[in-house]
Amino acid sequence: xxxxxxxxxxxxxxxxxxxxxxxxxxxxxxxxxxxxxxxxxxxxxxxxxxxxxxxxxxxxxxxxxxxxxxxxxxxxxxxxxxxxxxxxxxxxxxxxxxxxxxxxxxxxxxxxxxxxxxxxxxxxxxxxxxxxxxxxxxxxxxxxxxxxxxxxxxxxxxxxxxxxxxxxxxxxxxxxxxxxxxxxxxxxxxxxxxxxxxxxxxxxxxxxxxxxxxxxxxxxxxxxxxxxxxxxxxxxxxxxxxxxxxxxxxxxxxxxxxxxxxxxxxxxxxxxxxxxxxxxxxxxxxxxxxxxxxxxxxxxxxxxxxxxxxxxxxxxxxxxxxxxxxxxxxxxxxxxxxxxxxxxxx
Amino acid sequence: xxxxxxxxxxxxxxxxxxxxxxxxxxxxxxxxxxxxxxxxxxxxxxxxxxxxxxxxxxxxxxxxxxxxxxxxxxxxxxxxxxxxxxxxxxxxxxxxxxxxxxxxxxxxxxxxxxxxxxxxxxxxxxxxxxxxxxxxxxxxxxxxxxxxxxxxxxxxxxxxxxxxxxxxxxxxxxxxxxxxxxxxxxxxxxxxxxxxxxxxxxxxxxxxxxxxxxxxxxxxxxxxxxxxxxxxxxxxxxxxxxxxxxxxxxxxxxxxxxxxxxxxxxxxxxxxxxxxxxxxxxxxxxxxxxxxxxxxxxxxxxxxxxxxxxxxxxxxxxxxxxxxxxxxxxxxxxxxxxxxxxxxxx
DNA sequence: CTGAAAGCGCTTACAG
DNA sequence: CTGAAAGCGCTTACAG
Numbered sequence: 001x002x003x004x005x006x007x008x009x010x011x012x013x014x015x016x017x018x019x020x021x022x023x024x025x026x027x028x029x030x031x032x033x034x035x036x037x038x039x040x041x042x043x044x045x046x047x048x049x050x051x052x053x054x055x056x057x058x059x060x061x062x063x064x065x066x067x068x069x070x071x072x073x074x075x076x077x078x079x080x081x082x083x084x085x086x087x088x089x090x091x092x093x094x095x096x097x098x099x100x101x102x103x104x105x106x107x108x109x110x111x112x113x114x115x116x117x118x119x120x121x122x123x124x125x126x127x128x129x130x131x132x133x134x135x136x137x138x139x140x141x142x143x144x145x146x147x148x149x150x151x152x153x154x155x156x157x158x159x160x161x162x163x164x165x166x167x168x169x170x171x172x173x174x175x176x177x178x179x180x181x182x183x184x185x186x187x188x189x190x191x192x193x194x195x196x197x198x199x200x201x202x203x204x205x206x207x208x209x210x211x212x213x214x215x216x217x218x219x220x221x222x223x224x225x226x227x228x229x230x231x232x233x234x235x236x237x238x239x240x241x242x243x244x245x246x247x248x249x250x251x252x253x254x255x256x257x258x259x260x261x262x263x264x265x266x267x268x269x270x271x272x273x274x275x276x277x278x279x280x281x282x283x284x285x286x287x288x289x290x291x292x293x294x295x296x297x298x299x300x301x302x303x304x305x306x307x308x309x310x311x312x313x314x315x316x317x318x319x320x321x322x323x324x325x326x327x328x329x330x331x332x333x334x335x336x337x338x339x340x341x342x343x344x345x346x
Numbered sequence: 347x348x349x350x351x352x353x354x355x356x357x358x359x360x361x362x363x364x365x366x367x368x369x370x371x372x373x374x375x376x377x378x379x380x381x382x383x384x385x386x387x388x389x390x391x392x393x394x395x396x397x398x399x400x401x402x403x404x405x406x407x408x409x410x411x412x413x414x415x416x417x418x419x420x421x422x423x424x425x426x427x428x429x430x431x432x433x434x435x436x437x438x439x440x441x442x443x444x445x446x447x448x449x450x451x452x453x454x455x456x457x458x459x460x461x462x463x464x465x466x467x468x469x470x471x472x473x474x475x476x477x478x479x480x481x482x483x484x485x486x487x488x489x490x491x492x493x494x495x496x497x498x499x500x501x502x503x504x505x506x507x508x509x510x511x512x513x514x515x516x517x518x519x520x521x522x523x524x525x526x527x528x529x530x531x532x533x534x535x536x537x538x539x540x541x542x543x544x545x546x547x548x549x550x551x552x553x554x555x556x557x558x559x560x561x562x563x564x565x566x567x568x569x570x571x572x573x574x575x576x577x578x579x580x581x582x583x584x585x586x587x588x589x590x591x592x593x594x595x596x597x598x599x600x601x602x603x604x605x606x607x608x609x610x611x612x613x614x615x616x617x618x619x620x621x622x623x624x625x626x627x628x629x630x631x632x633x634x635x636x637x638x639x640x641x642x643x644x645x646x647x648x649x650x651x652x653x654x655x656x657x658x659x660x661x662x663x664x665x666x667x668x669x670x671x672x673x674x675x676x677x678x679x680x681x682x683x684x685x686x687x688x689x690x691x692x
Numbered sequence: 693c694t695g696a697a698a699g700c701g702c703t704t705a706c707a708g
Numbered sequence: 709c710t711g712a713a714a715g716c717g718c719t720t721a722c723a724g
Contacts, residue, residue, distance in 0.1 A: 006701055017711045022703060032709055054464045055410065056701035058401050059716045066444070066465070074433065080426035087420065087447060096461060098412070098444050101433060115442060118400045119412070261632050284630035286607050352717060363695045368719060378693055402717035405700045 005048040013044050021045075025052070058120060067310065068116030069099040070109060070126045078253060078280055078297075079127070082149065085303030086125060093311055095122070104129040104224060117144065123310045127151055130193050145313035147306045151195045152322070159313060161306040161323045165195055168295045168327035169202030172249060172277045175293075175329060177210050179337040181247035181275050183218070185238040187231060187259060188251035190221035199251045199279070218245060222255070231258035232265075239266060239274060246274060247335070253280035260288055276334040279327075291332035298325045351394040359390050367391075371398070404466060413656065414462030415445040416455060416472045424599060424626055424643075425473070428495065431649030432471060439657055441468070450475040450570060463490065469656045473497055476539050491659035493652045497541045498668070505659060507652040507669045511541055514641045514673035515548030518595060518623045521639070521675060523556050525683040527593035527621050529564070531584040533577060533605060534597035536567035545597045545625070564591060568601075577604035578611075585612060585620055592620060593681070599626035606634055622680040625673075637678035644671045 007025075011018045016037060023029050024041045058064040067090055071079035079101075087097050098116055102109035109129050116124060123145035128136060133153050139146055140158065152160035176184055186203050189196050200219065207214050220234035238245045248263075250256035256278035263270060270276050270290040278285070278294045285292040302325060309321045353371075357364045362383060369375050370387045404410040413436055417425035425447075433443050444462055448455035455475050462470060469491035474482060479499050485492055486504065498506035522530055532549050535542050546565065553560050566580035584591045594609075596602035602624035609616060616622050616636040624631070624640045631638040648671060655667045 007703095008701075018702080019704080019711055019713095020709090023710095026703085028704090029709090034709060037709085051460065051464050053405075053466065053701055055401055055404050055466045056716090057703080059399075059405050059701080059718085060703045062716075064401065064465075073430065074420075075423070075427045075430035077421070077423065077426070080423070080429075081421045083426075083445075084419065084421035084447060087445070091446075096444055096446070096465060098442055099429075099433070100437075100442070101430060114397065118397050119410075119442060120399065120401045257629050257633070264633070282630070283603050284628070284633050287603070287610070287630050287634040289635060353719095354717075364718080365695055365697095365720080366693090369694095372719085374720090375693090380693060383693085399717055402700090403719080405702085405717080406719045408700075 004053070005050050006053070007050075009048065010041060010044050010050060013048075014040050016041065025050070062120075064120045064122055065095050066119070066121045067095050067097050067307070068113070068119075068121035068124045069097050070102055070112050070116070070124065070128075071099065072104050072127055072129070073101045074099055075101075076254070077282060078150075078299075081299050082303050085300055086307050089304045089307040095311070102127075102129055106131050106135070110135050113139070123147075123314045125149055125306055125310060128153075130191050145310060147310045147313065147321075149302065149306045151193055154194055157320055159309050159321050161302050161309065161321075161325065162195065163295075163297055163302075163327050164324040165198035165327075166202040166205070167324075168279065168329070169199045169249070169251075170206045171327075171329050172279075172293075172295055173203050173206035174210070175331065176247045176249075176275060176277060176335060177206070177212070179275065179335050181335075182212060183243070183245045184212075184247040184249060185218045185220070185245035186249045186251065187220045187222070187234050187238075187255050189255075190223055196251060203249060227254060228258045231255055232262040235259045235262040236266065239263070239268060244274075248274055248276050250276070250278040253278065253282045256280075256292070256294075257282065257284055260285075260292070264289070270334050271336050271338055275336075275338075281330070288334075290334045293332045293335040294330050296328040296330050298327065301325055350399070351396050352399070353396075355394065356387060356390050356396060359394075360386050362387065371396070408466075410466045410468055411441050412465070412467045413441050413443050413653070414459070414465075414467035414470045415443050416448055416458050416462070416470065416474075417445065418450050418473055418475070419447045420445055421447075422600070423628060424496075424645075427645050428649050431646055432653050435650045435653040441657070448473075448475055452477050452481070456481050459485070469493075469660045471495055471652055471656060474499075476537050491656060493656045493659065493667075495648065495652045497539055500540055503666055505655050505667050507648050507655065507667075507671065508541065509641075509643055509648075509673050510670040511544035512548040512551070513670075514625065514675070515545045515595070515597075516552045517673075517675050518625075518639075518641055519549050519552035520556070521677065522593045522595075522621060522623060522681060523552070523558070525621065525681050527681075528558060529589070529591045530558075530593040530595060531564045531566070531591035532595045532597065533566045533568070533580050533584075533601050535601075536569055542597060549595060573600060574604045577601055578608040581605045581608040582612065585609070585614060590620070594620055594622050596622070596624040599624065599628045602626075602638070602640075603628065603630055606631075606638070610635070616680050617682050617684055621682075621684075627676075634680075636680045639678045639681040640676050642674040642676050644673065647671055 007018045007021045011021045021041050024038045074080055090097050100112040106129055125147055127150045136156055148158055148160035150162055152162055222230040250259050268274050276292055278292055281294055281296050353364045353367045357367045367387050370384045420426055436443050446458040452475055472492055472494055473496045482502055494506035496508055498508055568576040596605050614620050622638055624638055627640055627642050
């Protein structure tokens with residue numbers, strides 16, 4: 001690689017000090033500098049196609065204009081959509097984004113954080129896996145600016161931006177009930193993460209408030225082992241037998257994707273045989289036999305707000321911001337009110 | 347942020363020079379160094395939780411162990427899947443990935459490349475937009491290591507890893523013909539990019555080799571304006587009228603996603619009314635009324651190979667590698683052979 | 693076996 | 709209005 005031109009090259013060509021070149025190209029103390037000299041410097045810089053070495057700049061200024069993004073898996077549509085929004089927002093402030101996937105593993109998450117910090121990112125956006133409290137507490141202790149996205153820990157006083165999970169699911173279940181569904185199953189992950197816990201809680205509260213007795217068998221909490229097989233089995237279990245559920249709530253897009261496939265495989269009609277609600281939008285829902293009612297996450301707001309909070313934190317603004325944004329229930333055909341046999345029998 | 351511990355801190359505490367500390371922590375000249383001193387240095391480093399400042403290291407060594415990834419849009423499943431594979435492969439060699447989305451725009455692509463280079467990435471992985479030849483030629487002139495992914499330019503002697511687009515589509519069309527389809531429509535983008543040109547060429551050649559006359563109206567080349575509306579119109583045009591096509595080939599996952607929705611809207615049965623083949627896998631295809639036959643891109647091989655080639659190029663290996671990888675035609679129900687009325691009429 | 697010193701490419705307080 | 713000099717945190721050729 002041919003050596004890039006440096007401040008020194010320009011200084012020598014113009015016959016001035018690097019100090020002056022630096023000031024001019026950074027538009028500093030510009031009113032004190034001889035106009036002709038400044039113009040000459042700019043001209044030479046242009047002709048040599050000067051590009052500042054950010055690394056050198058960073059070493060001196062202790063700022064890299066780089067953000068670290070730790071998601072669960074960048075190939076998941078939720079993560080990649082968020083990544084795109086963060087990229088755009090960061091770009092507005094001349095920041096670039098380094099990313100990594102933790103695969104919901106504590107160790108990978110820790111390794112990523114360390115790597116990103118060694119690369120001197122100015123701050124971190126993190127979707128932390130279950131049990132990440134100690135890692136995050138350590139970051140806090142070190143005074144490193146970070147914002148959690150999608151997930152957070154109630155015991156940790158950190159910046160975060162997440163969905164109002166409780167409210168979103170509550171609304172969805174209420175909508176199902178209002179549409180005449182009473183036997184509502186929930187397929188979710190088995191995890192202590194507040195995100196999923198709140199979703200379950202929203203479901204339970206909505207049932208309770210509507211005086212619908214809660215049945216343990218209606219809630220399927222899946223491990224992170226063989227998701228596809230587990231979802232398929234859960235769907236079969238819930239929709240088969242003498243008293244199948246009449247509605248199904250999926251607590252994530254991955255769960256919904258596999259669950260809907262299983263409903264296809266079982267030749268269930270939606271919503272005639274069973275109503276369906278999912279969380280997270282996915283292009284895929286549009287290809288299903290029936291358009292799916294879903295809870296739309298405010299991804300744009302989430303990504304932009306998280307980035308803004310982080311940039312503020314980097315600027316030593318020490319307020320803590322915690323945001324639980326409202327989801328939007330997008331009602332489509334999969335939760336249409338159905339004349340129920342059970343009603344006809346009454 | 348509390349100041350991080352530096353080499354100097356360790357040196358002072360142990361009572362040696364930073365030179366020695368640097369050697370020990372980098373396992374250099376280790377056989378010449380006093381074992382006890384080395385052990386002491388390691389111990390202190392550990393106790394202070396020393397983390398080297400990569401920025402300082404980079405400035406000196408001129409290596410950042412960072413790769414720049416320029417995709418069209420990180421939120422597109424094709425890009426994000428590739429990003430994930432590249433991330434994992436890069437991580438194997440202790441590299442981290444900076445990413446950016448060009449949105450198929452020359453100017454954004456150029457700006458991204460400049461930004462990434464200013465951040466001193468060791469090399470670039472680029473999915474270039476149409477017309478990027480001059481940008482890339484300039485990179486070549488500067489001796490900057492890079493590898494193109496998914497797209498490339500025949501006139502440019504650069505590293506690239508892409509699909510054998512011609513072969514993949516040829517195989518798909520042959521498969522359609524073998525299944526009894528004769529009136530095959532192609533929906534693609536209007537672009538000079540070889541990727542899409544080869545796809546069209548594969549389609550045309552397969553028809554020709556099978557002595558099926560080529561009809562211009564069967565090929566819809568869409569601009570990048572309002573994709574969804576254009577796809578829907580193209581699908582309607584091709585499947586309506588006195589002589590509709592009996593099979594439809596989508597040249598990208600986005601096209602397929604919208605096209606399939608339109609087939610749903612038009613109440614067309616697949617494959618009874620019309621057969622469908624798409625390129626790129628997408629989870630979505632599984633939710634469609636009929637599982638879709640598609641050309642599976644070898645994403646894993648593509649991402650890994652591209653990363654390996656780039657890392658080799660960074661190590662001053664000057665061979666140029668150009669790879670057109672084979673796609674795999676995954677045959678499913680959407681191209682099942684159908685008893686055709688037209689055949690019955692014979 | 694060990695260390696003083698130069699230098700990577702910048703920024704910036706200070707002096708004139 | 710301008711420049712010499714120090715320094716960011718490392719690495720490494722060189723000398724002893």
